[in-house]
Amino acid sequence: MTTPSTTPSFLAGVLLRMAIPCAILAAGWFGFQRLAGEVERPPLPEPKEVLLRSRIEEIAIVDYPVVVKTHAVVQAHNRITLTSQVSGTVAKTSPFFEVGAYFKKGDVLVEIDQRDYQTALAIAESELAAAKSELKLAVIVEKRKLKLVESNAVPQGEVETASASREQAQANVALAETNVEQAKLNLQRTKFVAPFDGRVISKLIGIGQLAGQNAPLGEIFAIDYVEVRLPVSGEQRDYLDLPEFPDDSPLAVRLQDGIQQSNDSIWEGTIVRTEGVLDADSRDLFAIARIDDPFGRESGKPPLRIGQPVIASIDGKVLHDVIALPRGAVRELDQVVLVDRADQTLLPLQVKTLWSDAEKVIVSSAAIPPGMWLATTPMPFTPKGAKIEIIPPADAAITIADSTSTKSDENATN
Incomplete structure (x- = not known):
């Protein structure tokens, strides 16, 4: 009697179930071997040679005037403010006393009404005349008393009184003379005379306006x-x-x-x-x-x-004996790039600046080795000893980008 586990159909089912995983494993192994194989790639192109280019300038030792x-x-x-020294109404202003106008030394710029000061001067002069009359009378009285005292006609006290009256009259004359001088000065101050040749900056007063003492009238300045x-x-x-x-x-x-x-x-x-x-x-x-x-x-x-x-x-x-470098050729205030005349290779160099202005940077002649040119074209990098191609002076339109791209195209074509 045959058991179910040993029948042919049962064995075929077991083999089928085992065959499917084996087939999957075989396919995976085949794919791995396929992908793990060396992929053939085209060879990389050789790097293109880029040659730096720059314009150059001769280096000369000169005497440079700073x-x-x-x-x-x-x-x-000389800039001053005209100030009124007396008070009164402005009676007249000069046509030269306008903002921006020119005037000459001695011109009357502003005039204050003089009538009050003319009257004050007349009063002072009258008082002076009266004081002089009193002095004259006091002198006559004193002389008479002195003659009478010699004959004992008058006591000595009257002589002393006469002398005191004469001294008082002299003091009154001196005071009156001072008042006259002050009145003349005040009258003179009603006219503001230009102290120099100049121009008017500002005008602060006009005709009919009351000017107080120490009030500003305007501002002027000298033009010499x-x-x-x-x-x-x-x-x-x-x-x-x-x-x-x-x-x-x-x-x-x-x-x-x-x-x-x-x-x-x-x-x-x-x-x-x-x-x-x-x-x-x-x-x-x-x-x-x-x-x-x-x-x-x-x-x-x-x-x-x-x-x-x-x-x-x-x-x-x-x-004396310096080198004047163009400011555009100096980087970072003290960095220059030189070109060896013999083999046309680069030499970056740090220099000490003696003087600099908007156009030139001045260095000592000993700071630059002999037999060098100065590279004046900005370059992206300046390795020491790198070969450089000199841009002819007529090739002024070529830039760094143009020169490098042109050189690369030439190498690619070759």
């Missing part, structure tokens, strides 16, 4: 010359011979308009003195420059106005 530039504002050397306070830093002072004493030679200075850079007008002046203290905030020393005829009334030049910002150029010392 020009110190600083900024300042023009100011009047102007002054400019030029701040000079400690570094700049090392290259300037600023006048320190009255007999020191003045230093030339040129002024340009600080607002309109396109204005090519230049005003010549001289530094005549320096202030005795350093500025508390900046520690700068202020040099005082003087510019004659600022409004061009004699020279015909454009006016240099009060309050105008200016750029001052001061002639300084001359640096």
Whole structure:
């Protein structure tokens, strides 16, 4: 008798159930072997050679005159406020006493009603005449008493009284004379006379207006010359011979308009003195420059106005045996790139700056090795000893990107 577990159909089912996992395992192993095999890849292209390019400039040893530039504002050397010394009604103002108007020394700018002061002068002069009459009478009385006392006609006391009366009359005359002088002075002060040639900044009073004593009437300034306070830093002072004493030679200075850079007008002046203290905030020393005829009334030049910002150029010392590098060729204030003439390789170099301005950086001639050019084109990297291609002077339109891309295209084509 056959058991169910040993029948052929049962054995076939067991084999079928075992065959399916084996088939899956075989397929997985085959796929792994397939994927694990070496994939054939195309060879990588060789890196393209990039050659740096730059323009160059000759390096020359020169004598460089230092020009110190600083900024300042023009100011009047004599600026005053007209103040009334007497009170009264304004009777007259000069046509020269208008804002911006010119006037000359001695011009009457404002006149106060004089009638009260003319009357006061007349009274003072009358009092002086009366005092002189009293003095004359007192002198006559004293002389008479002195003659009578010699003959004992009058007592000595009357003589002393007469002498005292004469002394009192003399004092009254002196007081009356002082009152007359004061009245004349007050009358003179009703006219405000210009103390110098100048211009009017402001007018604070008009005809018919009451001017009190010590009341401001307007503001004026002198126009014979102007002054400019030029701040000079400690570094700049090392290259300037600023006048320190009255007999020191003045230093030339040129002024340009600080607002309109396109204005090519230049005003010549001289530094005549320096202030005795350093500025508390900046520690700068202020040099005082003087510019004659600022409004061009004699020279015909454009006016240099009060309050105008200016750029001052001061002639300084001359640096001997130095190299003047273009500012654009100096990176990070002290980094330059040189090109060896022999093999045209790069040499990055750090230099010590002696002086610098908006256009040039000055270094000692010993700071640059001989036989070098100066690379003036900005480059993305400057490895020491790297070969460089010189850009001809006529090839001014080529940039760094153009030059590197052009060189790469040429290498790819080759």
